[in-house]
Amino acid sequence: MAKKPTGKNTSGRGQRDLTVKVKTAKGRRTSSTRWLQRQLNDPYVKRAQAEGYRGRAAYKIMELDDKFRFLVPGARVVDLGCAPGGWCQVVVPRVNALGEKSGKARGYVLGIDLQEVEPIAGAEIHQLDFMEDGADDAVKAWLGGEADVVMSDMAAASSGHKQTDHLRIIALCEAAAYFAFDVLSEGGTFVSKVLAGGAEGELQKLLKQRFAKVANVKPPASRSDSSEKFVVATGFRREA
Numbered sequence: 001m002a003k004k005p006t007g008k009n010t011s012g013r014g015q016r017d018l019t020v021k022v023k024t025a026k027g028r029r030t031s032s033t034r035w036l037q038r039q040l041n042d043p044y045v046k047r048a049q050a051e052g053y054r055g056r057a058a059y060k061i062m063e064l065d066d067k068f069r070f071l072v073p074g075a076r077v078v079d080l081g082c083a084p085g086g087w088c089q090v091v092v093p094r095v096n097a098l099g100e101k102s103g104k105a106r107g108y109v110l111g112i113d114l115q116e117v118e119p120i121a122g123a124e125i126h127q128l129d130f131m132e133d134g135a136d137d138a139v140k141a142w143l144g145g146e147a148d149v150v151m152s153d154m155a156a157a158s159s160g161h162k163q164t165d166h167l168r169i170i171a172l173c174e175a176a177a178y179f180a181f182d183v184l185s186e187g188g189t190f191v192s193k194v195l196a197g198g199a200e201g202e203l204q205k206l207l208k209q210r211f212a213k214v215a216n217v218k219p220p221a222s223r224s225d226s227s228e229k230f231v232v233a234t235g236f237r238r239e240a
Contacts, residue, residue, distance in 0.1 A: 042056060044056035052089075053086050053090070054084040056086075056221060057153055057221075058090050061153070064219055068189075068215070070189040070234065071090075071149065073105045073107060075148040076146070076147050077095055077107065077110065077147065077149040077150075077151065078150045079109070079110070079111040079112070080150065082111030082117060083115050085111065085120050085125075087111075088109055088111045089120055091123070092109050092121065095108070095109060097109045097122035098122040108124075110126070110143060112125070112127075112128045112130055112135075114128075114129055115127065135179070140183055146185035147180075148184075149190075150191075152176040154173075154176065169194060173194050174203055177190060177192065180236075184236045189232070189236070191231070192230065194216075194228075194230070196227045210233075210237055211234060212236075214233045215231070217232060218230070
């Protein structure tokens with residue numbers, strides 16, 4: 001019969017290492033093993049599990065909003081590529097989509113993705129390709145008008161080639177930006193993930209033509225060994 005923990009250190013070697021080790025299983029690549037071990041030991045992953053968020057990415061949008069304050073009560077927000085839904089979970093209470101903040105304007109959260117997403121209280125989720133013809137009109141119809149915020153945590157499928165992946169995500173971000181130009185209200189905000197890698201100059205130029213301010217930020221929740229960063233463009237101008 002195993003002894004109950006006594007609360008005392010009896011090993012004589014100080015506190016034990018609490019890092020979870022993952023053995024390389026048959027058929028699993030070394031890179032996959034490293035990813036799994038990093039996930040198991042990531043404090044943001046553990047925090048997301050404890051607090052009921054669908055992924056660690058929830059903390060990225062929290063940290064960006066804490067800095068730039070674009071998720072205000074009454075805001076109408078479009079989350080492009082919203083699966084699995086962590087960003088929508090964060091946005092709902094901040095824009096008061098459920099009307100729980102008495103005396104505050106009630107916002108609206110619209111998530112769209114290519115795949116089906118489990119429902120989220122306070123958010124309307126649609127399965128849609130935002131690059132399809134008429135997608136902007138469909139979104140404005142669901143919103144009942146224009147959006148105050150368009151945000152995207154989308155990433156193109158990894159090819160394993162760093163430069164190719166960089167170009168793909170920049171192209172995806174540019175597509176999201178053009179979509180935002182079609183649905184944003186005057187003064188609105190665009191937030192998108194990008195990968196640093198040298199090809200984002202044209203994207204920055206494009207955004208600076210249409211927004212009053214463009215900031216590039218790496219929130220604390222973004223892994224330090226990742227080239228990921230976020231662009232936050234505020235003060236949308238309908239006419240360049």
